[in-house]
Amino acid sequence: MQSPEQKVRNYIKESRIRGTRLLQKLVQEPSTRGNESGAQAVIIEKCRELGLEMDIWEIGNSGLTVHPAFCSDRKDFNGNPNAVGIMRGTGGGKSMILNGHIDVVPAGDPKDWDKDVFSGHIECGKLFGRGSTDMKGGTTSLLMAIEAIKNSGIKLKGDVIFQSVIEEESGGAGTLATVLRGYKADAAIIPEPTNMKLFPKQQGSMWFRISVKGKGAHGGTRYEGVNAIEKAMLVIDRLRSLESQRNERITDPFFESIPIPIPINIGKIHAGDWPSSVPDLAVIEGRMGVAPNETQEEAKREMYEAIVGVCNDDPWLKENNPELEWFGASWLPGDLDPEHELIHVLSESFKEIKEQSPLIEASPWATDGGILSKVGGVPVVVFGPGVTETAHQANEYIKLEDIFEAAEIIALALLRWCEISE
Amino acid sequence: MQSPEQKVRNYIKESRIRGTRLLQKLVQEPSTRGNESGAQAVIIEKCRELGLEMDIWEIGNSGLTVHPAFCSDRKDFNGNPNAVGIMRGTGGGKSMILNGHIDVVPAGDPKDWDKDVFSGHIECGKLFGRGSTDMKGGTTSLLMAIEAIKNSGIKLKGDVIFQSVIEEESGGAGTLATVLRGYKADAAIIPEPTNMKLFPKQQGSMWFRISVKGKGAHGGTRYEGVNAIEKAMLVIDRLRSLESQRNERITDPFFESIPIPIPINIGKIHAGDWPSSVPDLAVIEGRMGVAPNETQEEAKREMYEAIVGVCNDDPWLKENNPELEWFGASWLPGDLDPEHELIHVLSESFKEIKEQSPLIEASPWATDGGILSKVGGVPVVVFGPGVTETAHQANEYIKLEDIFEAAEIIALALLRWCEISE
Numbered sequence: 001m002q003s004p005e006q007k008v009r010n011y012i013k014e015s016r017i018r019g020t021r022l023l024q025k026l027v028q029e030p031s032t033r034g035n036e037s038g039a040q041a042v043i044i045e046k047c048r049e050l051g052l053e054m055d056i057w058e059i060g061n062s063g064l065t066v067h068p069a070f071c072s073d074r075k076d077f078n079g080n081p082n083a084v085g086i087m088r089g090t091g092g093g094k095s096m097i098l099n100g101h102i103d104v105v106p107a108g109d110p111k112d113w114d115k116d117v118f119s120g121h122i123e124c125g126k127l128f129g130r131g132s133t134d135m136k137g138g139t140t141s142l143l144m145a146i147e148a149i150k151n152s153g154i155k156l157k158g159d160v161i162f163q164s165v166i167e168e169e170s171g172g173a174g175t176l177a178t179v180l181r182g183y184k185a186d187a188a189i190i191p192e193p194t195n196m197k198l199f200p201k202q203q204g205s206m207w208f209r210i211s212v213k214g215k216g217a218h219g220g221t222r223y224e225g226v227n228a229i230e231k232a233m234l235v236i237d238r239l240r241s242l243e244s245q246r247n248e249r250i251t252d253p254f255f256e257s258i259p260i261p262i263p264i265n266i267g268k269i270h271a272g273d274w275p276s277s278v279p280d281l282a283v284i285e286g287r288m289g290v291a292p293n294e295t296q297e298e299a300k301r302e303m304y305e306a307i308v309g310v311c312n313d314d315p316w317l318k319e320n321n322p323e324l325e326w327f328g329a330s331w332l333p334g335d336l337d338p339e340h341e342l343i344h345v346l347s348e349s350f351k352e353i354k355e356q357s358p359l360i361e362a363s364p365w366a367t368d369g370g371i372l373s374k375v376g377g378v379p380v381v382v383f384g385p386g387v388t389e390t391a392h393q394a395n396e397y398i399k400l401e402d403i404f405e406a407a408e409i410i411a412l413a414l415l416r417w418c419e420i421s422e
Numbered sequence: 423m424q425s426p427e428q429k430v431r432n433y434i435k436e437s438r439i440r441g442t443r444l445l446q447k448l449v450q451e452p453s454t455r456g457n458e459s460g461a462q463a464v465i466i467e468k469c470r471e472l473g474l475e476m477d478i479w480e481i482g483n484s485g486l487t488v489h490p491a492f493c494s495d496r497k498d499f500n501g502n503p504n505a506v507g508i509m510r511g512t513g514g515g516k517s518m519i520l521n522g523h524i525d526v527v528p529a530g531d532p533k534d535w536d537k538d539v540f541s542g543h544i545e546c547g548k549l550f551g552r553g554s555t556d557m558k559g560g561t562t563s564l565l566m567a568i569e570a571i572k573n574s575g576i577k578l579k580g581d582v583i584f585q586s587v588i589e590e591e592s593g594g595a596g597t598l599a600t601v602l603r604g605y606k607a608d609a610a611i612i613p614e615p616t617n618m619k620l621f622p623k624q625q626g627s628m629w630f631r632i633s634v635k636g637k638g639a640h641g642g643t644r645y646e647g648v649n650a651i652e653k654a655m656l657v658i659d660r661l662r663s664l665e666s667q668r669n670e671r672i673t674d675p676f677f678e679s680i681p682i683p684i685p686i687n688i689g690k691i692h693a694g695d696w697p698s699s700v701p702d703l704a705v706i707e708g709r710m711g712v713a714p715n716e717t718q719e720e721a722k723r724e725m726y727e728a729i730v731g732v733c734n735d736d737p738w739l740k741e742n743n744p745e746l747e748w749f750g751a752s753w754l755p756g757d758l759d760p761e762h763e764l765i766h767v768l769s770e771s772f773k774e775i776k777e778q779s780p781l782i783e784a785s786p787w788a789t790d791g792g793i794l795s796k797v798g799g800v801p802v803v804v805f806g807p808g809v810t811e812t813a814h815q816a817n818e819y820i821k822l823e824d825i826f827e828a829a830e831i832i833a834l835a836l837l838r839w840c841e842i843s844e
Contacts, residue, residue, distance in 0.1 A: 203642055207697040218814065219687030219709040220625055220787035229688050233655055265641030266651050267697040269704070272690035275629040275750065276709035279689060287641040287698035328697065365642035392640065 004154050004420055005352070008411040011148040016404055019144045020127065022046060023403065026136040027120035027129035031102050036080040036166045039102045039136070043164045044083050046143055050150055052085030052162065059166070059177035067180065069375050071171030071330040082174050084183065085162045087146055090421040093157025096414060097188035097378060098146075099175060099368060100139035101168030104131030105392050112394035126397040133386030137398035138191025139164060141385055144407035145414060158418030161185055168368050171329040175368035179376040187342040187417060191384025191406060192367050193391055193398070198350075199382040200343055201254055201362040202369050203262055204290030204333030208303065209283060210235055211323040216280040225278030226316050229271045232282035234310050235322060239264050239286075242306040246299075250291060254338070254362040261362065262289030264303075292335035292362065300326060332370025334363075336379050342417070346381060349412035353405055358383075383409075426576050426842055427774070430833040433570040438826055441566045442549065444468060445825065448558040449542035449551035453524050458502040458588045461524045461558070465586045466505050468565055472572055474507030474584065481588070481599035489602065491797050493593030493752040504596050505586045506605065509568055512843040515579025518836060519610035519800060520568070521597060521790055522561035523590030526553035527814050534816035548819040555808030559820035560613025560828065561586060563807055567833035580840030583607055590790050593751045597790035601798040609764040609839060613806025613828060614789050615813055615820070618776075621804040622765055623676055623784040624791050625684055626712030626755030630725065631705060632657055633745040638702040647700030648738050651693045654704035656732050657744060661686050661708075664728040668721075672713060676760070676784040683784065684711030686725075714757035714784065722748060754792025756785075758801050764839070768803060771834035775827055780805075805831075 002010065012019075022042070031039035040056075047054055060077035064070055083102075089095070107117040107130050115121055120129045127137075142162060149156065161183055165174030212232040217225025243264040255261035265287045272279030290299045307324055311317040336342070338360055350358040365388070369380035385402030424432065434441075444464070453461035462478075469476055482499035486492055505524075511517065529539040529552050537543055542551045549559070564584060571578065583605055587596030634654040639647025665686040677683035687709045694701030712721045729746055733739040758764070760782055772780040787810070791802035807824035 205642060205698065209697075218787065218810070219685060219689055220627060220711060221810075222685040222687045223681040227688060229658070229691050233658065236651070236655065259645040263641065263644040265644045265698060265700060266649060266694075267641055267699050267701060268694035269651050270692050272688075272707070275631075275689040275707040276627065276687060277689050278687060282691070285694070285697040289642060363642075365640060388640065388643075 004152065004415055005412055007152040007154065008148040008415070009408050011152050012144055012404060012407050012411065015144060015147065019140055019403065019407065020400055022143065023127055023136055023140040024120040026140065027127065027132050028118055030118045031104055031131065032106055033103055033170060034080065036102050040081060040083050040164060043102065047083065047085035047162065050147055052087055055084040056081045059174060062180050064173065064177050064180055067176060069176055069332065069371055070173055072167060072173040073328065074167065074170065080166055082166060082177055083164045084178065087150060087160040089156045089158040089418055091157060093419040094186040094417055095159040095161065096417050097161045097163060097183065097185040097372065098142040099163045099165065099188055099190045099372065100135055100142055101174065101368060102164050103166050103169050104134065105169050108394055114395055125400050127400055128395060128397040130396055132396050133193045133398040134391035135192050135384065137386045137403050138193065138384035138406065141191050141403050141406035141410055145411035148411050149414060155421040156414065156418035157421045160414060160418060165368065172331060172368045172371045175371045176375060179371060184376060185378055188372050188378045188380045189410060190367050190369050190380060190382045192382050193386030193388050194363065194382055194384050195387045196385065196402065196406065197359040197361050198343060198346055199361060199363040200336035200338045200340065201292040202334035202366050202382060203362065203364050204296060204331050204366045204370055205287050206290065206296055206299065206326055206330045207285065207287055207328040209285045209325040209327050210307065212282045212284065213320045214278065214280045214282065217278040219276035219278060222278050228279045228282035231317060232269060232271065232284055234314055235284065235307065236266055238306050238310045239266065242302060246302065252362065254360065258362065258364060262291050264288050290333045292333045296330065296332065331366030332374045333366060334369040334373050334380055336373065336381060340379055342379050342381050345416045346383060346413050349409045349416065352412060353408045426574065426837055427834055429574040429576065430570040430837065431830050433574050434566055434826060434829050434833065437566060437569065441562055441825065441829070442822055444565065445549055445558055445562040446542040448562065449549065449554050450540055452540045453526050453553065454528055455525055455592060456502065458524050462503060462505050462586060465524065469505065469507035469584065472569055474509055477506040478503045481596060484602050486595065486599050486602055489598060491598055491754065491793055492595060494589055494595040496589065496592065502588055504588060504599055506600060507584045509572060509582040511578045511580040511840055513579060515841040516608040516839055517581040517583065518839050519583045519585060519605065519607040519794065520564040521585045521587065521610055521612045521794065522557055522564055523596065523790060524586050525588050525591050526556065527591050530816055536817055547822050549822055550817060550819040552818055554818050555615045555820040556813035557614050557806065559808045559825050560615065560806035563613050563825050563828040563832055566829035567836060570833050571836060577843040578836065578840035579843045582836060582840060587790065594753060594790045594793045597793045598797060601793060606798060607800055610794050610800045610802045611832060612789050612791050612802060612804045614804050615808030615810050616785065616804055616806050617809045618807060618824060618828065619781040619783050620765060620768055621783060621785040622758035622760045622762065623714040624756035624788050624804060625784065625786050626718060626753050626788045626792050627709050628712060628718055628721065628748055628752045629707065629709055629750040631707045631747040631749050634704045634706065635742045635744065636700060636702045636704065639700040641698035641700060644700050650701045650704035653739060654691060654693065654706055656736055657706065657729065658688055660728050660732045661688065664724060668724065674784065676782065680784065680786060684713050686710050712755045714755045718752065718754065753788030754796045755788060756791040756795050756802055758795065758803060762801055764801050764803050767838045768805060768835050771831045771838065774834060775830045
C-alpha cells in the first residue's frame with residue numbers, strides 16, 4: 001500500500017497533461033490589469049471542480065481604499081473579483097494560505113515576441129506567454145497540489161486557503177482585500193518565480209518622484225539660466241551615495257550573494273522640451289528598495305535627509321528645494337525568521353523531491369508577502385517555479401517540469417504542515 | 423535749407439504715429455510658422471505705397487531644399503511668400519540689403535500673457551505682442567528709414583534691397599532663398615533686437631541629439647542592467663569639459679563680457695518609462711554654439727571626438743557607442759571684420775543720433791546673417807532696436823523710442839553707404 005506522500009506524488013505525475021492544459025488556459029486569458037475576469041473564471045471553474053468552498057468578491061469596499069497599506073490608482077474593481085477556495089480541514093491542524101496573483105504585467109511591444117503574447121504554446125518543455133512564469137505557473141502548482149491531496153482521498157486537519165488575487169503587480173490591493181476580509185492562517189506560501197529557492201525575506205519597495213527646479217534661459221546665453229538637468233545630476237549622485245550607505249549596513253547573510261540588496265533605481269528622467277532652451281524642471285522617478293528589517297518610513301526619512309544634504313551643499317538647491325513625492329506602487333518588505341517551522345517543513349519536502357537542500361535567500365523584489373505578513377500577521381515564504389529573468393520580458397516562459405516539482409513539494413509541505421487526518 | 427540728413431531725421435520724427443501704426447498692424451497679424459501671409463500682406467502693401475520694385479515668391483524651388491545650408495523640416499511653403507522690395511539707385515553707389523524676418527516663434531501658453539498674445543497694445547511707450555521685438559520692430563525701423571529717404575525726395579546711387587523673409591526662427595530657409603534667387607549687395611543690416619549694439623560677429627549654432635544605450639533590468643536587481651541615465655551623465659560631463667576647452671580658446675575681445683561665448687546647452691534629456699525598470703536608452707538633445715571663426719564641421723568634429731573620448735574611458739560605452747545626430751535647426755555663424763567700412767558707417771550714424779559710440783560685441787545667438795555672409799558672401803552687421811530678454815517670452819514688447827532711433831541711424835547709414843545722387 002502507498003503512503004499518502006507517494007499517493008500525491010504519483011497523482012501529480014499522472015496529472016501532468018491536465019496541469020499543463022490548466023496553465024495553458026490561464027495564459028490564454030490575457031489578465032492584464034482591469035481584465036482579470038477571464039482568467040479568474042478558469043480558476044473558479046477549477047476550484048468548483050475540486051469542490052472547494054468558494055468566496056468570490058469584488059474588492060474596493062470594507063475600508064480597503066482608506067487602509068494605510070492600500071496602494072492603487074485603480075478606480076474600478078467591478079467585474080474582476082478576487083477568488084478564494086477553501087479546502088476545509090477536519091480540525092486541530094495548522095492552516096495554510098496558498099496565494100497567487102492572477103494579474104499580469106502589460107505585454108510590451110508585441111513585435112518583440114516570437115509568437116502571440118498570450119499563445120500558451122509549448123516548445124521543448126517550456127510554455128510561453130505573458131504571465132506563464134509570473135505567476136500562473138506557480139498558481140498551477142498550487143491547484144495541482146490541492147487536487148492531488150483531494151483526489152487521493154487524503155483529509156487534512158488544517159484548512160488550506162487557496163487565494164487567486166488581483167492587483168499584485170500594482171501594489172497588492174487584492175491581497176490586502178483578503179486580509180481585510182478576515183482571511184488568516186498559520187502560514188502562507190506564495191509561489192512567485194523564485195527558481196525553486198526559498199525566500200523567507202523579501203525586499204520591499206516604493207516609488208519616488210523628485211522634481212528638480214532650474215531657471216529657463218536661451219541656450220545661447222545658458223549662463224543666464226540654471227540647468228535643471230545639472231542640478232538633477234547632483235541629486236542622482238547623492239542617491240547613489242545613499243544607496244551605498246544603506247547597503248553597507250546590510251549584513252544579513254541571506255543577502256550575501258546579492259550585489260545590491262536594496263537598490264535605489266533611477267528609472268526615469270524627463271527634462272526640457274527644446275534643445276536650445278535651458279530646462280527649468282527635471283523630473284526623476286525611481287524605485288527605492290526597503291530592507292526586510294526596516295520600515296518604509298525609515299527608508300523615506302533617509303531619502304529625505306539625503307535630499308536635504310544636497311540642498312545644503314548647493315546654493316541654488318538651498319533656495320530652490322527639490323520636491324520629493326512617494327507615488328504609485330509600494331510594497332512592504334517581508335521578514336520571516338529563517339528558523340521558522342514553515343521553512344523547515346518546506347525544506348524537508350524540497351529535499352524529498354529534489355534530493356538536495358533548497359537555497360534559502362532573500363528576494364530582490366517585493367511580493368504580496370509583505371502585506372500578508374506585515375498587515376495580516378501571517379508567516380510567509382515565497383517559493384515557486386520559474387525564473388524572474390523571463391518575467392516582465394518578451395517571450396516569457398516557464399519550464400513545465402518546474403511546475404510539477406513545485407506542486408509535489410507544496411503538496412508534501414501541506415501534508416506535513418496541516419497534518420493528515422486519522 | 424535742411425541737409426539731407428536733417429530732412430530724413432525730421433521726416434522720421436514726424437512719422438512716428440504712422441510707424442507705430444505699421445508695427446501694430448504687423449504684430450496683430452499672428453505670423454507664426456506657416457501663417458506668415460497676413461503679415462507679409464501688410465509689408466507688401468507698405469512697399470507698394472513706397473513705390474518699391476516688388477519681388478514676391480513662394481520659396482521651395484531653385485534647388486533650395488537640396489542646398490547644403492538648407493535647414494527646415496517644413497513641407498509646404500505655398501501661400502506664405504518671401505517679399506523683396508527694391509529702392510533702385512541711380513547707379514555708381516554701393517548697394518545695401520536690409521533684411522528682417524516676418525516669422526515669429528509660438529506664443530507659448532496664452533495664460534502667461536497679461537493681454538492677448540497678438541494685441542499690439544501700447545503702454546508707457548512700449549508696444550506689446552509676440553514678434554514686437556523679434557523682429558517686427560526692427561523691420562518697422564527699416565521701412566521708416568526707406569520711407570524717410572524716399573519721401574524726402576532723396577535719391578541714392580546704390581540699390582537698397584529690403585527683404586522680408588520667412589523661416590528665420592527655424593533655420594533661415596527664407597534668407598537662403600533670397601541668396602539663391604540672386605540677391606547680393608555690398609553690405610547688409612539685419613535689425614534683430616541687439617539693444618542698439620552692433621554685432622559684426624554672431625554665434626552660430628546647431629542642434630544635436632545623443633542616444634545613449636543601457637541595458638534593461640528590473641529595478642530590484644538593477645545590477646543586472648546598465649542604467650542609460652548614468653551613462654548619459656558621463657556624456658554630459660564630457661560635454662561640459664568640451665565646452666570649457668572650446669571657450670578657453672576664444673580670445674576675441676568681442677566676447678570678453680560674455681561668460682560662455684559658445685555654450686553647449688543640454689536642453690533635453692528623456693530616459694525610461696517605468697520607475698522600477700533600469701532604462702535602456704537615454705536621449706539627450708541640445709544646442710552647440712559655433713564660433714564666428716570656425717566652421718560647423720569643425721565644431722561637429724570636436725563633439726564627435728569628445729564622445730569617442732567618453733567611449734574610450736568606459737567599457738560599456740566602448741562596446742555600445744552612443745549615437746550622435748545633428749538634426750533640426752542649424753545657423754551659420756557670422757564673422758565680419760570689425761574694421762569693415764560698414765561698421766564705421768553705422769558707428770558714425772549712431773554717434774550722430776545717440777551722441778555716444780555704439781557698443782560693438784558678438785551676439786550670443788545666430789541670425790540669418792550667417793547665411794547672408796557665409797553663403798551669400800555679403801558683409802553683415804546685426805543691429806536693431808529691442809532687447810533679447812523679452813524675445814521668445816510672454817509679454818514680449820519693444821520700446822517705440824528705440825524703433826525711431828534705429829530708423830534714424832539706419833537712414834543716415836544708407837545715405838552714407840549708398841551715397842546721395844547729385
